[in-house]
Amino acid sequence: MVIDLPFVELVELRNKYAAIIRGNREEITANWMKITRKKFQDLEGVIDFDDLTETSCGYLERLESFVSRGSENYNLAEDPSFKSYLDNRIEHYVKNGMPAYVPPAYFLALKEVMSDFLNRYFQTDLPLLLSVLEMNTILLEPLATISCKAFVEYQEEMIKQQAKAIAELSTPVIQLWDGILALPLIGTIDSARVKQIMENLLNQIVKTKSSQVVIDITGVPIVDTGVASRLMRTVEAARLLGAECILTGISPVIALTLVTLGINLGNIQTRATLKNGLESALNNLNMLITSGSKGETK
Amino acid sequence: MTVPIIKLGDNLIITIQTEMTDDMAVEAQNKILSRIRETEARGLLIDLSVIDVIDSFMGRVLNDTAMMARLMGAQTVVAGIQPGVAVTFMELGLKMKNVYTVLDIEQGLELLKSLE
Numbered sequence: 309m310v311i312d313l314p315f316v317e318l319v320e321l322r323n324k325y326a327a328i329i330r331g332n333r334e335e336i337t338a339n340w341m342k343i344t345r346k347k348f349q350d351l352e353g354v355i356d357f358d359d360l361t362e363t364s365c366g367y368l369e370r371l372e373s374f375v376s377r378g379s380e381n382y383n384l385a386e387d388p389s390f391k392s393y394l395d396n397r398i399e400h401y402v403k404n405g406m407p408a409y410v411p412p413a414y415f416l417a418l419k420e421v422m423s424d425f426l427n428r429y430f431q432t433d434l435p436l437l438l439s440v441l442e443m444n445t446i447l448l449e450p451l452a453t454i455s456c457k458a459f460v461e462y463q464e465e466m467i468k469q470q471a472k473a474i475a476e477l478s479t480p481v482i483q484l485w486d487g488i489l490a491l492p493l494i495g496t497i498d499s500a501r502v503k504q505i506m507e508n509l510l511n512q513i514v515k516t517k518s519s520q521v522v523i524d525i526t527g528v529p530i531v532d533t534g535v536a537s538r539l540m541r542t543v544e545a546a547r548l549l550g551a552e553c554i555l556t557g558i559s560p561v562i563a564l565t566l567v568t569l570g571i572n573l574g575n576i577q578t579r580a581t582l583k584n585g586l587e588s589a590l591n592n593l594n595m596l597i598t599s600g601s602k603g604e605t606k
Numbered sequence: 607m608t609v610p611i612i613k614l615g616d617n618l619i620i621t622i623q624t625e626m627t628d629d630m631a632v633e634a635q636n637k638i639l640s641r642i643r644e645t646e647a648r649g650l651l652i653d654l655s656v657i658d659v660i661d662s663f664m665g666r667v668l669n670d671t672a673m674m675a676r677l678m679g680a681q682t683v684v685a686g687i688q689p690g691v692a693v694t695f696m697e698l699g700l701k702m703k704n705v706y707t708v709l710d711i712e713q714g715l716e717l718l719k720s721l722e
Contacts (some may be wrong), residue, residue: 496646506696510689517709544701547693550708 313439321440326376328425329368336421337364343417354405360414363397367418382446385454394474398458402466408459412452419448479505481512488520489551489591490582491511494527500584502538506545513551520589521546524582536571543576550579552592556585608636611641617649617718618642618680619711622657631667637669643676649718650675652713655686665700672704681706681721685714 313321327387329336343362348355370390384390398411422444430437444536479501495501511519523539525531531539543553554577558566566573579585590597609630612619618641621627626634628714638650652668654660672682695702706712706721 506693507689510692514689514709519709519713541696545689545696548684548687548692548695548707549689549701550687550710550713 320408321436321443323373324429325426325440325443328429329372329375329422332345332425333365333368333372336418336425337368338425339360339421340364340418343420344414347413347417348410351407351410354407355410358405364418365462366397370446382443383395384447384451394455395458395462399462402459402462408456411459411511412456415448415451415455416455418451419444422448457462475501475504479508483512483516483518484522484586485590485595486520487516487593488522488586489516489518490522490524490586492524492527492582496530496563497528497535499534499538502542506542510545511548513546513549519551520583521551521553522585522589523553523555524557524585525555525562526559526582528603530560531558531562531565531571533569533571536566536573540574540576552583554588556580556582587593611638611699613641613645613647613654614715616647616722617651617715618645618647619651621653625657625659626664627697628663629685631664632674635667635674636669639674639678640676642680647680649668650680651685651711651714651718652682653685653714654691655688655710658688658690660691660694662698662700665702669700669702669704672702675695676704681718683714683717685709685711 341364345357367390369391370387371384374390376383381387383494385394398597401411402536423441426437426440426444431441478494482492485489489509489512491505493505497505512518515519523543523545525539528535539555543555546553555573556579558578558580565571577588579588609622611625612621618638620634622634641647642650648705649679650672668684672684675682682704684702685708687707706717708717
């Protein structure tokens with residue numbers, strides 16, 4: 309998109325545009341905020357409008373300095389000062405729970421306000437008005453996309469971080485006894501998680517020199533063919549290291565699904581509860597827990 | 607470099623110390639089988655604890671060797687498979703059905719003793 313004007317006039321136009329912003333900064337901000345406020349009445353408690361007003365002043369300042377620089381570049385996203393300010397603000401608003409549909413509408417409101425002002429200033433010169441309105445569009449319309457993109461990207465980044473944190477929290481490997489590990493699984497087991505679970509478990513087996521692993525799936529809501537085969541792979545990998553796995557916590561519902569789906573868990577030992585699993589593991593190690601008076605047992 | 611084979615009682619112990627080429631693997635296999643013949647060994651203990659990477663060919667040779675050793679009357683125990691190697695085997699679909707696996711040589715010897 310290029311405005312069809314000689315370069316000198318173009319620069320002049322940009323200067324005029326910048327001058328309009330400079331001369332009416334407060335009014336523009338006020339109108340801009342008025343429209344935004346009206347659009348998002350229902351978000352009164354979510355958006356801090358005073359804070360947003362301050363932000364708007366910041367945007368206007370950077371827009372003005374960008375325009376008055378008089379280059380042929382209309383891409384605000386390539387202006388480092390504007391872009392870093394935008395990223396910073398977007399990060400701030402994502403953290404404060406602003407919905408993703410706000411930023412595009414917010415920037416389109418600025419376009420509307422600027423159009424009004426340009427109409428007022430250039431109403432005597434129609435061709436110039438057309439050019440300057442076109443410039444206004446080229447400058448401000450992409451901001452809707454850019455801001456939305458930045459917003460969603462930042463949100464996705466946050467979700468990724470949270471998913472990672474949850475995954476780390478949810479795959480603990482616990483040493484129950486010398487040579488016995490417990491792996492309590494909670495939540496859905498997808499392929500990304502199973503990789504982490506497997507890695508975690510295998511490393512712990514080597515580290516603690518354990519030969520018995522009790523895998524408890526009480527907290528796994530659904531076991532389908534996928535989950536079953538992933539579990540089998542984990543068990544096989546552990547077996548390669550020299551550790552035997554005992555599967556516990558299979559609920560009646562899961563047992564029913566497994567049989568209905570015709571899933572064969574192969575030769576994995578299964579026990580009803582974690583307690584029974586521990587008993588089996590101790591048994592496999594030829595160990596026995598006996599009761600005795602204090603100080604007598606060691 | 608050839609793979610050293612140590613005889614200990616009724617068992618043969620093989621420690622693989624470097625990553626092996628395909629030729630080396632086949633050569634080692636032949637050597638192991640002829641040693642079983644010679645010594646009439648009852649058990650075969652292969653230690654992989656220093657090996658971080660194993661390819662599908664090595665995996666197959668290992669499995670085949672175990673199968674052949676069993677035919678010749680020796681049980682195979684593989685000791686010290688590293689987590690990375692285990693994951694690779696799983697990804698390649700190598701189940702190593704013919705071998706016993708243990709954490710280290712110590713447990714391997716115990717297992718061989720109990721198998722006798």
